[in-house]
Amino acid sequence: MTRFWELMTALLVVLFTSISVSHAVNLETYQFDDPSKEALFRELINELRCPKCQNQSIADSDAPLAKDLRDRTYLMVQQGATKQEVVDYMVARYGDFAHYRPPVKLSTIVLWVGPGLVILIGAIVIIVRVRQQQPHEAELSDQEREQLAALQSTKQDKQHG
Amino acid sequence: MGQTNRLKWLVLALPLIAFLWLTIFLLRGLFSDPTELSSALVGKPVPQFSLPDIYDPSTTYTEAVLKGRPMLLNVWATWCPTCRAEHAYLNHLSRQGVYIVGLNYKDDSRAKAVDWLNTLGDPYQLNLFDERGLVAIDFGVYGAPETFLINAQGEVMYRHVGDVNERVWATILGPQYDALMQEFEQAGEQP
Numbered sequence: 001m002t003r004f005w006e007l008m009t010a011l012l013v014v015l016f017t018s019i020s021v022s023h024a025v026n027l028e029t030y031q032f033d034d035p036s037k038e039a040l041f042r043e044l045i046n047e048l049r050c051p052k053c054q055n056q057s058i059a060d061s062d063a064p065l066a067k068d069l070r071d072r073t074y075l076m077v078q079q080g081a082t083k084q085e086v087v088d089y090m091v092a093r094y095g096d097f098a099h100y101r102p103p104v105k106l107s108t109i110v111l112w113v114g115p116g117l118v119i120l121i122g123a124i125v126i127i128v129r130v131r132q133q134q135p136h137e138a139e140l141s142d143q144e145r146e147q148l149a150a151l152q153s154t155k156q157d158k159q160h161g
Numbered sequence: 162m163g164q165t166n167r168l169k170w171l172v173l174a175l176p177l178i179a180f181l182w183l184t185i186f187l188l189r190g191l192f193s194d195p196t197e198l199s200s201a202l203v204g205k206p207v208p209q210f211s212l213p214d215i216y217d218p219s220t221t222y223t224e225a226v227l228k229g230r231p232m233l234l235n236v237w238a239t240w241c242p243t244c245r246a247e248h249a250y251l252n253h254l255s256r257q258g259v260y261i262v263g264l265n266y267k268d269d270s271r272a273k274a275v276d277w278l279n280t281l282g283d284p285y286q287l288n289l290f291d292e293r294g295l296v297a298i299d300f301g302v303y304g305a306p307e308t309f310l311i312n313a314q315g316e317v318m319y320r321h322v323g324d325v326n327e328r329v330w331a332t333i334l335g336p337q338y339d340a341l342m343q344e345f346e347q348a349g350e351q352p
Contacts, residue, residue, distance in 0.1 A: 051303035064267070065303055068294055093301040095201035121175075128172070 027059075030074050041077045044086050045070055047101060051094045200309070200320035201301055207234075207315050208299035215265055215274055215288035226287055228315035231341035232260040233308055233334070235285070235325070236297060238268045239277045241305040247324035248281050254330065255284035259338065262287045266305050267294040310337055313345045 032038035045059035050066040058066040058073070069090070076086050090098040102108040140148065202208075207227045214220040227234065235251060237244040255261055263285035268274045271290060278288070291297050300309065301320075310319040319337055321329060 051301075065294075068298060072298060091201065093201055093298060094303065095301070125172075 027070075030070070032078075037077050040083060041074060044073050044077070044083060047099060048073065048087070048090055049098055049100050051098060057100065200317060202309075202317040203319065205317060207309075207311060207317060208296070210296040210299065212264075212289040212291055212296055215263070215271065215278070215290040218271075218290075222287065222289060224315065227262065227311050228313070230260060230313050231338060231345050232262055232286075232311050233325075233338070234262050234264055234300075234311055236264045236266050236300070236302050236305050236307040236309075238266045238305050239273050240269060243324045244306045245281070247306055247326060248284070250324075250326050250330070251284040252282045254325070261285050262289065264289045264291055264297065264300075266291055266297045266302060268292075308334065310334060310341070312341050313348070 027042075030038075030041065032041065042059070046057050048058045048069065050056050050058045050061040050063055050069070052063040052065045053061045056066070058069045060066075072089075073086055076089065081089075087099055096102045096108060102111060104112050207224050209224050211221050211223050214222065233254075237248075251261060261284055263283075265274050265288065268290075271292070274290070278285075289296070294302075300307075304322065306324055308321045308325050309317050310321075312318050318341065319334070321334055323329075325334060
């Protein structure tokens, strides 16, 4: 049994390392003297979307265009550009599409409020339904109350008797 | 009682409406091409640049060459199979008098690109050579071929991704180009 688990662990390790190797993009060429600039560069290339291979950031993509955009980001960061300046540069050329955090505006509003709205509607539906299912407390008329008291007293009498 | 009944139906219908809307939305997604992004440059002037001529490296052009009349700017490269597919049609358009400027995008070598033009024909009035693809980035190019429609004021009016063929010209690019030409010629008649 321990052999089995050793094997499975080894298999998992191989599986995961192979995945990360196949996705690794060579970032060694980007050298920084300033660690804060390096951090900004890494943050940016993970947030900017490759226009060519649409579900990858430019950090993940092997496409030549992604490399060009990484080069451009590197150049701008080295020249002291702020995060917003680099993002604006990319968005001006490739549209809001180029940034994984689109700005809040009319064409992107569904992206921002959509999930919240769905949760809100779900919560309202649940609350309304639960309230409807709660049994209403029976309203007794005076006559019914007397009857109830009478019944209860006879029951008690029987138990004692 | 009628009031609450109607409300009940409305509440019941809401998920159905939401479901139908989502179905239509997703169904449309099935048939749309995700690579067809509208250009961020539409309605804006072409970016500034300075690029050499493809035949003659000593000649350089600026963005001024993309002003003065309606035209197409075709982004191409010899490594791009679709560019080869559309080339014959570009030659055809050029013979019809359509003004096309070529932007060679990150080609393997200048010699290879020139050789392509010499053997397959040169439909371009001007040939820009963007060796490193820097100007292409300014245009928001993310592949080849791409074709930009530019008006006489040097503003990008439309960007077409993929090859230009008879269908694309007849339905998308041609009508817009013709409209721009008409506008341009009318403006020329009334100085």
